[in-house]
Amino acid sequence: MVRHAIIKYGHFMVDPDDMQDVIRQQELNEEEIERIVKYRWMYLDWMHKRFADKVVKPPE
Amino acid sequence: MVELLSYKKFYDEPLKKDEPVSEEITKDCYTVFACRHKFCREVCPVYQELRNESYTSYGFHAALLSVSRGIESLGNMKETITYCLECGACELRCPNTLFGGDFYKRRTTTVDLVRKIRRDLIAENEKPNNWGEVEKKIDQYKKYYNSSPEEIRQWAKDLEIPTTGDTILFVDYFTAFQETVTVRTAAQILMKAGVKFGVIERPGLTLGELYETNFDEWLAHAKETIEALKSAGAKTVIVVNPHEYVYLTREYPKYMGSLPFNVIFITEYVAKLIENKKIKLTTEVDIKATYHDPCALNKFSGIWESPRKIIESIPGLEYTDEDPVSQWYNCCGNGIASFKELHPELSYRIGTSRLRKAADLGVQYLLLGCPHCKDQLSEVQTKSKINVEPIHLLEIVAKAMGLEV
Amino acid sequence: MTSILKYGTIDDKILEELRAIVGDENVFTEPHHRAIRASVPAPFPLHKWSEHTPDVVVLPGSTQEVSEVLKISNKYKIPVVPRGGATGLADGAMPLRKGIILDIKRMCEILEIDEVDRTVTVQPGINMQELNRVLEKLGLWFPDDPASYPVAVVGGRVGTGGWSLVGAFGGHVPDLVLSMEVVLPTGDIIRVGNGGGRKIRKSSVGYRLKDLFIGHQGTLGVVTEITLDVFPRPEVEFPAFFGYNSFEHAYENAFKMTTSGLRTLGAVVIFDEEKVEYLRRDDEAYIPQPKSIKSIIATVMYGTEAEVEGAKKRLFEIAEKDGAIYLGEELSEGDWASRHDRYALPLHGRRRSDWQVVPMTWHCEDAAINHSQLPYVRKRWHEIASRYIEQYDGVFDDWGMFMYSNPPFRPWGDYLTEIDIGINELALDEETWEAWVNMKREIAEVVIEVEGSISACHGGTREGDVEVCVRQELKDGQFELMKKIKKMLDPNNIMNPGKYMLDEAYQEG
Ligand SMILES: Cc1cc2nc3c(=O)[nH]c(=O)nc-3n(C[C@H](O)[C@H](O)[C@H](O)COP(=O)(O)OP(=O)(O)OC[C@H]3O[C@@H](n4cnc5c(N)ncnc54)[C@H](O)[C@@H]3O)c2cc1C
Numbered sequence: 001m002v003r004h005a006i007i008k009y010g011h012f013m014v015d016p017d018d019m020q021d022v023i024r025q026q027e028l029n030e031e032e033i034e035r036i037v038k039y040r041w042m043y044l045d046w047m048h049k050r051f052a053d054k055v056v057k058p059p060e
Numbered sequence: 061m062v063e064l065l066s067y068k069k070f071y072d073e074p075l076k077k078d079e080p081v082s083e084e085i086t087k088d089c090y091t092v093f094a095c096r097h098k099f100c101r102e103v104c105p106v107y108q109e110l111r112n113e114s115y116t117s118y119g120f121h122a123a124l125l126s127v128s129r130g131i132e133s134l135g136n137m138k139e140t141i142t143y144c145l146e147c148g149a150c151e152l153r154c155p156n157t158l159f160g161g162d163f164y165k166r167r168t169t170t171v172d173l174v175r176k177i178r179r180d181l182i183a184e185n186e187k188p189n190n191w192g193e194v195e196k197k198i199d200q201y202k203k204y205y206n207s208s209p210e211e212i213r214q215w216a217k218d219l220e221i222p223t224t225g226d227t228i229l230f231v232d233y234f235t236a237f238q239e240t241v242t243v244r245t246a247a248q249i250l251m252k253a254g255v256k257f258g259v260i261e262r263p264g265l266t267l268g269e270l271y272e273t274n275f276d277e278w279l280a281h282a283k284e285t286i287e288a289l290k291s292a293g294a295k296t297v298i299v300v301n302p303h304e305y306v307y308l309t310r311e312y313p314k315y316m317g318s319l320p321f322n323v324i325f326i327t328e329y330v331a332k333l334i335e336n337k338k339i340k341l342t343t344e345v346d347i348k349a350t351y352h353d354p355c356a357l358n359k360f361s362g363i364w365e366s367p368r369k370i371i372e373s374i375p376g377l378e379y380t381d382e383d384p385v386s387q388w389y390n391c392c393g394n395g396i397a398s399f400k401e402l403h404p405e406l407s408y409r410i411g412t413s414r415l416r417k418a419a420d421l422g423v424q425y426l427l428l429g430c431p432h433c434k435d436q437l438s439e440v441q442t443k444s445k446i447n448v449e450p451i452h453l454l455e456i457v458a459k460a461m462g463l464e465v
Numbered sequence: 466m467t468s469i470l471k472y473g474t475i476d477d478k479i480l481e482e483l484r485a486i487v488g489d490e491n492v493f494t495e496p497h498h499r500a501i502r503a504s505v506p507a508p509f510p511l512h513k514w515s516e517h518t519p520d521v522v523v524l525p526g527s528t529q530e531v532s533e534v535l536k537i538s539n540k541y542k543i544p545v546v547p548r549g550g551a552t553g554l555a556d557g558a559m560p561l562r563k564g565i566i567l568d569i570k571r572m573c574e575i576l577e578i579d580e581v582d583r584t585v586t587v588q589p590g591i592n593m594q595e596l597n598r599v600l601e602k603l604g605l606w607f608p609d610d611p612a613s614y615p616v617a618v619v620g621g622r623v624g625t626g627g628w629s630l631v632g633a634f635g636g637h638v639p640d641l642v643l644s645m646e647v648v649l650p651t652g653d654i655i656r657v658g659n660g661g662g663r664k665i666r667k668s669s670v671g672y673r674l675k676d677l678f679i680g681h682q683g684t685l686g687v688v689t690e691i692t693l694d695v696f697p698r699p700e701v702e703f704p705a706f707f708g709y710n711s712f713e714h715a716y717e718n719a720f721k722m723t724t725s726g727l728r729t730l731g732a733v734v735i736f737d738e739e740k741v742e743y744l745r746r747d748d749e750a751y752i753p754q755p756k757s758i759k760s761i762i763a764t765v766m767y768g769t770e771a772e773v774e775g776a777k778k779r780l781f782e783i784a785e786k787d788g789a790i791y792l793g794e795e796l797s798e799g800d801w802a803s804r805h806d807r808y809a810l811p812l813h814g815r816r817r818s819d820w821q822v823v824p825m826t827w828h829c830e831d832a833a834i835n836h837s838q839l840p841y842v843r844k845r846w847h848e849i850a851s852r853y854i855e856q857y858d859g860v861f862d863d864w865g866m867f868m869y870s871n872p873p874f875r876p877w878g879d880y881l882t883e884i885d886i887g888i889n890e891l892a893l894d895e896e897t898w899e900a901w902v903n904m905k906r907e908i909a910e911v912v913i914e915v916e917g918s919i920s921a922c923h924g925g926t927r928e929g930d931v932e933v934c935v936r937q938e939l940k941d942g943q944f945e946l947m948k949k950i951k952k953m954l955d956p957n958n959i960m961n962p963g964k965y966m967l968d969e970a971y972q973e974g
Contacts, residue, residue: 003820004745005163005752012752014164014822021821022859023087023812025165027314029065035362036162043158044802046385050597051610052702052767055798058791059778087824090891094811094826096506098552098616102592111570111590112524113551114498126500129514136495159803160810163747164822 009033062323064361067314071172075180077135081128089128091156092121092168100150100170105391106143109409115143117150117170124177137177138186142402144174145395145410146268148359149388171396175272178398182273193401194269201267204233205281209261215240216259219247225258228294228321232266232304239431245454245465246300246326252461253338257298260288266307268397282312286319294321298329300454302356302363302430303396310360325357327429330457331366334373341460344376348423351379351453352414352437353387354430356396367429367453374460380421390414394436411440418448427453470958470971472562473541475520483523483565486533491524491571498522502548502566507556507927508828508888510898517559519546519566526571528646528654528689535687536652538565538959545650546961547683549621550592552613554829555924557625557682561963567687569620575599576690584643584664586692589620606698608635611922612805623688626680628831628922630804630869633876634731634767635696637922639679640873646690647678650955654689663692677950682924683961685954699767703729703777704801707789708758712737715760716839718787719868722764723836723876725783729768729776733870735880736761737843740865743885746813750796758790765801809864814887816859823859825887832912833871833921834882845911846884853904860897861904862887871921881921884908905929913937926964935966 005012009030019025048055070084081089092100100117101107107116114123123140126132151157154168161167181187204212213221215236221229229250235243250257264281271278289297299305308323333339351371357363364384371379382390393410394400400407415437418426426448428434437450458465473479484492493499496518503509503517510517525531538545544564551558560566573590580603587596594615596607609629611617617627623645627638635641643666644658657675660668678685709715715735722733736744738759744751764780766773784791791797800807814825834842843866850863864885870876888901906929909919913933919925925934935944948970951958958971 005747011162012747012749013162014747016165018815018820019164019166019822021819022816022823023091023166024084026167026169027065027067027069028161028165028167029063031062032064032066033162033165035064036157036167038362039152040158040162041799042385044799046383047802047805048702048798050594050601051606052699054701054770056701056703056770056773056777058703058705058794058797059781087891091811091824094824094890095809096504096552096826097613097806097809098550099806102594102615111573113568113570114493114501119501122501122504123497126497126514129511131500131514131518132496137497140495140497155806155810156812159806160747160812163749164812166812 011037062309063313063318064310065313066167066169066310068169068172071176074183075134075177077133077184077186081124086125086128089121089125092118092154093125095154095156097155099153099155103149103153103388105145105147105149105389105393105410106406108389109406109413114140117154117168120144120170120174120177134181135184135186138181138188141174141177141181142188142398145355145391145393145399146171146174146397147355147391147395149355152359153388178272179275188402190402194273194398197401198267198269198273201233201265204237205262205265212236212262213259215244216247219251221247222258223261224292225256226293227255227257227296227298228289228292229257229259230263230289230297230299230304231259232263232301235301235431239435241465242431242434242452242454243300245452245458248463248465249330249339249454249458249461250298252463253333255333258292260292263288266304268303271311272397279315282307283316286312286316290320296322296324298324298326300326300431302354302361303432306356306360325361325363326454327366327370328363330454331369334370339457339461341373341375341457343460343462345374345456345459346376347425348378348380349425349427350382350418350421350423351427352390352392352418352433353384354428354433355391357429358384358387370457371427371453374456377456380423382417382421390417392433392436393440394432400436407436408440408443411436412444412446415440415444415446415448419446424449426450427456429453470542472564473543475543475565479537479541479543480521482537483521483534486537487523487525487530491526493522499566502551502568503559505551505553505556505558506827507554507559508826508901509559509890510893511890512893512895512898517561518563519560520563522566522568524568524571528648531567531648531687531689532652532654534565534567535648535650535959539651539957542957543959544962545959547620547624547687549589549624550613550617552617553621553625553923554831555625555682555920555926555930556928557924557926557961557964558621569687570618572689573618578603578605579664580605582664583695584692585695586690587619588690589623589688590618592616592618600695601698604698605695607641607693608696609638609641610635612808614805619691619693620688623679623691624681624683625922625924628871628881631731631765631767632873633733633870634729636873639676641694642675642679643692643694645675645678645688645692647686647688649686650957650960666694680924682926682964684951684964684967685960700769701767701773703766703773704797705764705777705780706792706797706800707762707784708754708792709760709762709789710757712760712843713840714787715762718784718789719762720836721783721787722762722780723870725779727776727779729766729772730780730876731765731767732763733876734763735868736763737866737868739847739863740867743813743865746815748807750800754792761792762789763801809885813864814862814889817854817862818858823889825862825889827864828886828888830882830884830886830908831921831923832882833879833918834912834915835879835917836877838915838917839868839880839882842882842911842915846908849904849907850884850886853900857897857900860889860892861901902929906933909933931966
């Protein structure tokens with residue numbers, strides 16, 4: 001049995017039904033969720049810069 | 061308005077010394093223990109000084125898990141749990157937040173947990189060393205709160221600011237009585253830009269120390285503050301102190317729901333005024349400077365762009381940036397609540413590390429966005445003589461506007 | 466067999482002596498400080514936590530202090546377990562006989578950067594991210610890049626003989642250590658290197674003793690200073706991820722990539738079908754991928770712009786000729802940058818019967834397997850995992866497999882082969898723990914069957930693995946020799962006792 005992600009606020013999210021029995025979701029509003037996503041991308045950009053001066057693009 | 065809500069209601073249930081840890085708290089701690097990547101550790105400014113992993117997010121969660129398993133008793137955590145600045149770096153860097161918090165709608169909330177444990181321990185009469193200093197501070201603030209309206213507005217006595225208005229500049233007791241330069245500067249900048257604003261007569265106490273010791277009293281004060289702002293007619297509340305900004309945008313909404321006015325941080329407001337040409341920066345400020353991201357803005361509120369925008373628009377200023385992600389690792393050493401009273405030496409060490417980092421960039425000035433950072437780093441600078449001067453970025457804005465503050 | 470050794474107990478007098486060496490503020494006896502340092506990220510028997518809790522935690526600040534602590538331990542016969550970043554996945558830093566945890570993270574200075582002879586000398590408690598943040602300002606790079614890059618420390622990297630994600634380009638820990646200062650179990654301080662050289666990369670003088678002190682899991686001493694090779698910081702990075710319609714399809718293409726002769730290729734990583742399914746559980750990069758993408762190869766190149774510009778075209782030709790689909794810049798760049806974080810969140814865990822989210826920790830198998838044997842090992846490992854999951858649903862979960870190019874400075878021939886298993890430690894008891902150990906044993910035995918090595922990077926010290934390692938993998942005289950060496954260097958068996966079953970060196974009967 002595999003359930004798939006739902007889309008909420010334009011992002012993929014767990015189906016809330018999957019977090020009922022063992023561990024539950026907390027209160028987290030849309031702005032806080034957006035903030036996490038934004039921070040993640042910032043962090044990933046930062047990580048690239050730690051390893052080389054630049055990331056090259058794929059061939060045409 | 062940007063309210064950022066992250067709330068685990070089950071933290072409200074107090075931990076008691078001789079009672080088992082609830083299943084929900086146990087699972088919560090386990091979710092951090094189970095990660096064990098320990099990225100939280102490396103980003104922690106306390107860990108960077110002491111290199112003791114007990115004093116990290118992983119350490120706190122694992123320690124409480126050991127309490128839940130009967131290996132440790134809660135009371136023994138009373139010193140350990142004081143070794144947290146509440147800067148928020150760990151809970152942000154935690155993969156449970158950064159890589160899964162949005163998907164699962166569940167994230168790591170170390171600062172809330174630390175506050176909770178501290179509060180619950182005090183309720184059980186388990187007080188850490190130096191606790192007297194914290195009590196003294198709370199008493200001091202209660203005195204501020206009970207002062208006359210004239211004393212509370214002493215910082216603005218020649219400025220003629222009304223006590224009502226659509227727009228209210230929120231002035232807490234720290235900035236009204238101690239680090240007064242920052243709010244004074246803010247007020248003068250706003251006046252020169254033609255903004256009509258008021259300052260309420262007597263806010264409640266917002267004090268972090270109270271929040272993590274006596275929740276009910278703190279909440280009563282919070283309600284009073286909201287009422288005062290409402291009855292002053294506030295539609296927009298401009299905040300100068302990042303700690304207060306966090307209380308207003310993250311903490312109050314947890315317990316009181318959405319606030320009936322818009323809360324905006326001063327740098328966001330000023331950056332707009334500059335953009336709209338309401339503020340004209342005409343005087344050259346020939347200095348070399350870098351900027352320190354206050355934890356409450358950078359790690360809690362997503363505010364790092366507006367201070368940089370402001371700095372970059374100052375004529376003559378030569379700016380060297382340290383990016384906001386690198387600054388997750390930084391803190392001035394003051395912390396959000398009782399850290400400095402409990403660990404003055406450690407606080408000083410963290411502060412000197414921060415100043416040294418700035419000095420390594422070859423700048424003369426470290427620009428700040430937070431009056432607590434300013435208070436702390438000025439003290440550290442005087443004592444350590446590290447050759448970098450901490451200054452609030454609003455003071456630089458005022459200079460560039462040609463204001464005498 | 467019975468042990469001929471008896472350990473002393475840590476009394477107030479010994480505590481006083483320890484405090485005199487490292488200072489009061491660096492000795493901890495309260496239970497939580499000790500409990501925190503009982504486990505590392507390998508699945509931990511939470512139901513037996515106290516058995517692994519050390520008696521005291523000591524944070525030394527210098528080589529001299531380490532030496533003094535070891536002298537005391539040797540005198541009173543107290544076990545000592547070095548603890549670095551505590552990210553080791555083979556239980557290396559988990560105490561088996563209690564005693565002292567020697568937490569070396571306070572020793573974190575960079576002692577020297579030599580820009581001419583291209584070395585850096587560090588204390589063992591610094592991590593690679595901290596080190597590179599300093600080196601990058603000088604255009605230098607220490608290329609050891611484990612997924613634990615921001616947290617594992619150099620001492621622990623040496624203690625485990627670690628493996629780097631970009632090892633095909635920059636080598637692995639054993640290739641990057643030029644010389645070291647080591648405190649032996651008796652407290653004596655020695656220096657080992659390539660011959661007697663401190664910053665020399667190749668020598669034929671003497672025995673290769675340096676290698677003895679890499680990967681010994683803290684059983685032979687404590688490394689207190691390390692001189693490392695440093696590289697020029699790469700001009701460019703080029704991550705590229707490709708999709709395939711089956712594991713077999715990816716497997717065949719991986720052979721062509723790894724044998725292409727491209728020197729800038731830093732890694733070739735195969736994600737098998739179970740791994741891709743697993744990533745689709747919650748990963749924003751993988752959820753939207755078309756269903757036809759069942760397996761993935763991740764590659765990365767490092768080097769000068771001139772080299773990588775040419776090499777990337779060749780790589781794309783190899784991929785496209787086999788019908789691989791390039792997965793785009795956003796996925797390739799984002800996923801490569803998240804290589805230290807993304808693959809193991811506790812909330813990845815699922816109970817199969819009803820798909821409830823169950824917080825689980827992560828176990829990562831890391832056998833070295835030849836290319837020819839990958840499909841067989843993959844089939845067997847998933848079969849084994851499924852059997853246990855069926856019996857203990859909600860306790861174990863199969864998180865799929867990665868196969869990473871394994872050799873240093875070249876990508877061909879063998880792979881670090883990883884099956885990731887989720888384990889709900891809160892649910893562990895005697896029965897489930899035994900099931901876990903049995904699962905591990907079965908997994909390890911498959912490795913022996915195909916003449917691989919049980920661990921490419923973590924070490925063979927985990928319960929379940931260790932017997933297979935010692936009795937089967939090292940059976941042709943190697944384990945016998947290890948015991949002799951151990952007893953010679955550590956007469957009282959104080960260094961991390963119990964690991965690698967080396968207690969047997971001290972038993973009679
Ligand atoms: C998320 C994650 C990803 C990982 N990815 C990788 C990877 O890609 N490649 C890889 O190789 N490993 C990986 N690992 C495993 C782990 O990071 C490595 O084994 C690492 O080398 C351990 O270093 P540490 O500092 O954490 O050591 P610890 O776990 O503290 O110790 C490891 C061993 O070394 C001994 N030791 C520690 N310090 C010393 C010292 N100064 N002298 C002598 N012995 C010492 C300890 O006693 C122990 O036996 C990963 C782990 C995690 C959690």
